[in-house]
Structure formats: C-alpha cells, structure tokens
Amino acid sequence: DAGVIQSPRHEVTEMGQEVTLRCKPISGHDYLFWYRQTMMRGLELLIYFNNNVPIDDSGMPEDRFSAKMPNASFSTLKIQPSEPRDSAVYFCASRDRGSGANVLTFGAGSRLTVL
Amino acid sequence: SQQGEEDPQALSIQEGENATMNCSYKTSINNLQWYRQNSGRGLVHLILIRSNEREKHSGRLRVTLDTSKKSSSLLITASRAADTASYFCATDEASSYKLIFGSGTRLLVRP
Numbered sequence: 001d002a003g004v005i006q007s008p009r010h011e012v013t014e015m016g017q018e019v020t021l022r023c024k025p026i027s028g029h030d031y032l033f034w035y036r037q038t039m040m041r042g043l044e045l046l047i048y049f050n051n052n053v054p055i056d057d058s059g060m061p062e063d064r065f066s067a068k069m070p071n072a073s074f075s076t077l078k079i080q081p082s083e084p085r086d087s088a089v090y091f092c093a094s095r096d097r098g099s100g101a102n103v104l105t106f107g108a109g110s111r112l113t114v115l
Numbered sequence: 116s117q118q119g120e121e122d123p124q125a126l127s128i129q130e131g132e133n134a135t136m137n138c139s140y141k142t143s144i145n146n147l148q149w150y151r152q153n154s155g156r157g158l159v160h161l162i163l164i165r166s167n168e169r170e171k172h173s174g175r176l177r178v179t180l181d182t183s184k185k186s187s188s189l190l191i192t193a194s195r196a197a198d199t200a201s202y203f204c205a206t207d208e209a210s211s212y213k214l215i216f217g218s219g220t221r222l223l224v225r226p
Contacts, residue, residue: 042217043158043219045213093158101163102148
C-alpha cells in the first residue's frame with residue numbers, strides 16, 4: 001500500500017485565494033483525520049470523519065475552513081479566503097481498523113504558505 | 116487544545132546514551148501512544164500502551180504509564196544518530212476517537 005497520500009506537498013498562495021488540500025486515505029481505513037501543525041500551536045485536530053461522515057469539526061478555526069469526504073478514498077480541506085495566519089503544515093491521517101485501537105497513519109503533509 | 120505536554124522540549128545526547136522523554140496529560144484516557152516525526156515528514160506510530168498497562172517494550176523503546184499521575188515516559192536505549200527526530204505523545208479521550216497530541220520533544224543524537 002502506498003500509504004496516506006496528500007497533495008500538493010507544497011503550496012504558496014496569496015492572501016484571499018482559495019486553497020484546496022487533498023487526501024487519499026489507506027484503503028479499508030474507516031476514520032480520517034485532518035491536523036494542522038505550527039510552531040506556535042503544535043498539532044491541532046481540525047476535523048475527523050467516520051465512514052465519510054464528519055463526526056467532530058470543533059477544531060476547525062472558522063467558517064473559512066471546510067472539509068468534505070465524498071467517498072471512502074478521498075477527502076478535501078478547503079480554505080476560502082486564505083490568510084497569512086493559515087500558513088502551516090496540514091496533515092491527513094487515517095485509522096487502522098485492524099489495530100483495535102486508535103492508531104493513525106499519517107500522510108507526508110501539505111506545507112501551505114499564504115503571503 | 117493540547118492534552119499532553121512533553122518534557123523536556125529539547126534534548127541533546129551522544130550516540131549510545133539513553134534518552135528519556137516525559138508526557139503529562141489531563142483527562143481519563145483509553146490508551147497513550149508515542150509517535151516520531153522526522154524533519155519535513157509526517158508522524159509515524161511507535162508504540163501504544165493501554166490504560167491498564169504499566170510498562171511496554173518494543174525493541175529499544177520502553178514506555179511506562181502512571182494513570183494515577185497522568186504521566187508517561189518514553190525511553191530510547193542505546194540511541195543512534197538516526198533517532199534524531201521529534202517525539203510526541205498522543206492520547207484519546209475516553210469517549211471518542213479524537214487523538215490529541217502533546218507539544219513534542221526534539222531529540223538530537225550527536226554522532
């Protein structure tokens with residue numbers, strides 16, 4: 001398995017532009033998580049899905065952020081409009097159903113820079 | 116909000132020495148996990164210890180858990196330069212699958 005795949009790996013955009021980050025979880029994983037990592041705030045859980053349904057989006061910073069999971073193999077995190085304070089590394093992770101515990105497999109991340 | 120806080124924030128040791136990192140958390144948990152993150156990469160799961168366990172080993176890793184003190188420690192024995200990375204503890208709230216990460220310890224192993 002290729003693991004959790006995220007794209008793009010790097011994105012540089014200007015303030016006010018729309019940003020879409022993409023994630024393909026590991027086949028068969030039933031949970032998908034979006035995290036954001038910054039030096040100041042560390043790793044923050046933004047939202048997670050179970051069987052494509054959003055379960056908890058309490059970590060989403062504000063209405064500019066939205067996430068969808070239209071099917072079991074694809075999820076997007078959208079920021080519209082983007083702001084410089086959104087600059088961070090965004091990670092997608094999926095849960096190993098077979099582990100019997102909440103063990104996550106992470107993607108390599110998408111580094112976002114908003115100028 | 117972060118559930119776990121790691122201590123120390125940074126650690127520098129010589130290759131061959133042992134490295135100990137500590138994690139404290141706030142609420143009841145189902146289990147506690149440790150992850151490693153190499154620079155510019157995603158996090159990788161290392162080891163999981165359940166709330167009813169006190170100690171667990173995996174290769175050069177030893178994890179302890181003290182639920183009465185709400186704390187855990189990760190010991191890496193006979194460290195190698197390749198162990199240089201950030202290490203995070205993570206806990207899941209007893210009633211959900213939210214996995215909350217601590218602030219991390221940056222480990223530097225000098226050759």
